Amino acid sequence: MKKAHSLVKNCCEKSVFSKLHQRYAKDLHDFIYYKFGEEHNPKDKVQEAFLKLWENCKKIVPGKAKSYLFSVANNTTLNVIKHKKVVLNYELNFKQKNSDNQDPQFVLEEKEYLDKYQIAISNLTEEKRVAFLLNRVEGKKHKEIAEILGISKKAVEKRIYTALEQLRKEIEGI
Known part of the structure; x- marks a missing residue:
């Protein structure tokens, strides 16, 4: 070939x-x-x-x-796996917090915040999103992520850093 x-x-x-x-x-x-x-x-x-x-x-x-x-x-x-985990974590956290008889205003603000977070995550490039979610959701270290993605540790660090910067700009309070 x-x-x-x-x-x-x-x-x-x-x-x-x-x-x-x-x-x-x-x-x-x-x-x-x-x-x-x-x-x-x-x-x-x-x-x-x-x-x-x-x-x-x-x-x-x-x-x-x-x-x-x-x-x-x-x-x-x-990406599909990470998204499913984020959705599952959101659902679990939302159910737990709703069962605590929390202030409805707080619950509403939290839901709005999580919606903004989901949108901001989806606005990241695939490369940034994968590195960020592997680190934050999966708890993987930069070296592990570099091995999974076949890139350097520095590239992973840059992707996570720039993802955080972008998320901070899009969502106030992170």
């Missing part, structure tokens, strides 16, 4: 894209299935990864397509 595609500069050609799909779709599905399980819809993640590849086909050379696909599928799945 490398020799055939060494002259091809990107993945936009239909035959190149088709060959990439034939070659990597099953491996990508199995990777997501083995790593995260069936409940995270590995078929959907494969389709999302290939859609992302097609959207960015001019930027990706065929030799880098495999790692791009696996990174996108992995990160997409991690």
Whole structure:
């Protein structure tokens, strides 16, 4: 495949894209299935990864397509997991606080704050959001995050720092 595609500069050609799909779709599905399980819809993640590849086909050379696909599928799945955990934590905290007979004004303000927080989190770039949530929700250290994402520890620190800056700007009081 490398020799055939060494002259091809990107993945936009239909035959190149088709060959990439034939070659990597099953491996990508199995990777997501083995790593995260069936409940995270590995078929959907494969389709999302290939859609992302097609959207960015001019930027990706065929030799880098495999790692791009696996990174996108992995990160997409991690984002879904992190989002589910945030939602679950919110629901648990909300139920616990409502059962404490708290002041309704406080409960309303808290809900508004959490809504702002959710919107601010969704406004972060994927890279910042993943690093931030791995650190704050999962409690992972910068070094662990760097290993998971395949980037340097400094890059992780910068992503988390800039995510915090952006969140502080969007939400008063963090």
